[in-house]
Amino acid sequence: MGMSTLPQIYDARVADGTLRPDPAQHAVLPRLEDLRHWLETTDARPKGLLGGLFRKPPAPPKGLYLWGGVGRGKSMLMDLFTKNTAITAKRRVHFHAFMQEIHHGMHAARKTGVDDALAPVAAAVAKDLRLLAFDEMQITDITDAMIVGRLFQMLMDAGVVIVTTSNRPPEDLYKNGLNRALFLPFIDFLKQRMEIHHLESPNDYRQHRLEGAQVYFSPADAAAGAAIATMWDDLTGGGKGAPVKLVVNGRDLVLEQVQNGVARASFWDLCGRPNGAADFLAIAEAVRVLILENIPRLSAANYNEAKRFVTLVDALYEAKVRLIASAADIPERLYMEGTGAFEFERTASRLREMQGADWGKE
Numbered sequence: 351m352g353m354s355t356l357p358q359i360y361d362a363r364v365a366d367g368t369l370r371p372d373p374a375q376h377a378v379l380p381r382l383e384d385l386r387h388w389l390e391t392t393d394a395r396p397k398g399l400l401g402g403l404f405r406k407p408p409a410p411p412k413g414l415y416l417w418g419g420v421g422r423g424k425s426m427l428m429d430l431f432t433k434n435t436a437i438t439a440k441r442r443v444h445f446h447a448f449m450q451e452i453h454h455g456m457h458a459a460r461k462t463g464v465d466d467a468l469a470p471v472a473a474a475v476a477k478d479l480r481l482l483a484f485d486e487m488q489i490t491d492i493t494d495a496m497i498v499g500r501l502f503q504m505l506m507d508a509g510v511v512i513v514t515t516s517n518r519p520p521e522d523l524y525k526n527g528l529n530r531a532l533f534l535p536f537i538d539f540l541k542q543r544m545e546i547h548h549l550e551s552p553n554d555y556r557q558h559r560l561e562g563a564q565v566y567f568s569p570a571d572a573a574a575g576a577a578i579a580t581m582w583d584d585l586t587g588g589g590k591g592a593p594v595k596l597v598v599n600g601r602d603l604v605l606e607q608v609q610n611g612v613a614r615a616s617f618w619d620l621c622g623r624p625n626g627a628a629d630f631l632a633i634a635e636a637v638r639v640l641i642l643e644n645i646p647r648l649s650a651a652n653y654n655e656a657k658r659f660v661t662l663v664d665a666l667y668e669a670k671v672r673l674i675a676s677a678a679d680i681p682e683r684l685y686m687e688g689t690g691a692f693e694f695e696r697t698a699s700r701l702r703e704m705q706g707a708d709w710g711k712e
């Protein structure tokens with residue numbers, strides 16, 4: 351059992367200055383504490399044949415669907431909860447990464463010729479698992495939309511408690527999606543089986559954290575790398591990040607390191623490959639902060655890379671994505687000769703503007 355309750359842990363973080371006191375966040379804690387208490391004290395899976403025969407496991411409580419605007423502290427609250435729930439049968443995973451795992455599992459299951467490829471995959475996930483915490487649930491892909499309902503049902507029926515964060519209320523999930531009518535029963539299901547809580551904090555803490563912070567580092571030396579690593583930890587709460595696959599015009603585009611709406615990539619990862627406007631728009635749509643490391647000085651021989659970089663910055667700019675970058679030089683000196691060098695001035699100016707304290711997605 352945990353030593354202190356979640357409200358006590360939260361209050362201690364406020365007292366030591368790690369967190370600012372936020373009544374809207376505090377209001378979520380009793381619900382999470384109930385779940386924690388239940389998970390820590392209830393033997394939901396009686397071991398042994400007799401236990402299984404004579405004692406039906408107690409029905410788990412409703413999970414929590416926590417939604418609200420960006421930077422409100424949803425991921426922070428979920429992490430506080432999962433870290434401080436003293437059971438081992440728990441998993442915290444980014445929703446995208448999880449769905450990709452499910453699709454891979456189903457692909458493998460189909461090869462064995464099973465009728466329902468989802469059932470064995472869900473069973474394998476639920477085995478020895480009591481708590482599943484999803485960060486950033488969003489449904490943009492029809493293949494996810496068509497299986498997520500049955501997946502949740504199977505997991506919950508297997509006794510798994512689900513906690514999830516999202517930027518949208520359930521009724522806005524998969525909004526305007528293809529064949530959305532087939533998805534609507536899942537929305538009802540969520541409302542029945544999970545407690546829906548709107549985190550109505552007025553504060554965007556992510557924006558606060560970046561306010562006035564240096565976000566463009568040149569040269570891209572060890573000090574820049576260290577500063578960026580610290581920012582990554584601060585924005586994501588620490589961790590390695592996970593790959594996220596975006597489907598663009600039927601092709602897969604993989605962002606290798608994503609966590610908590612923050613993606614981290616090198617210049618060459620994004621601009622050294624034949625990515626185009628559609629790819630960069632998809633990236634800008636998918637993330638709130640992009641950390642782009644090691645932007646080099648570009649020459650006439652790098653026309654393609656320079657052109658892609660211009661397109662990337664335009665996409666980020668339009669979508670108001672926060673850019674944190676390390677570069678060989680100041681924006682104005684990144685591409686001084688070569689086709690389009692004159693137009694690059696606009697890109698440099700945008701890079702300047704995006705360093706502004708109030709720049710960023712809401």
Ligand SMILES: Nc1ncnc2c1ncn2[C@@H]1O[C@H](COP(=O)(O)OP(=O)(O)O)[C@@H](O)[C@H]1O
Binds near residue numbers: 585
């Ligand atoms: N009450 C708070 N005081 C200070 N920082 C906070 C507070 N709540 C959240 N943060 C920080 O603000 C950033 C954004 O919070 P996060 O949980 O990632 O938001 P969300 O998941 O809602 O987008 C994180 O770095 C987080 O640690």
Ligand SMILES: [Mg+2]
Binds near residue numbers: 486610
């Ligand atoms: Mg989050």
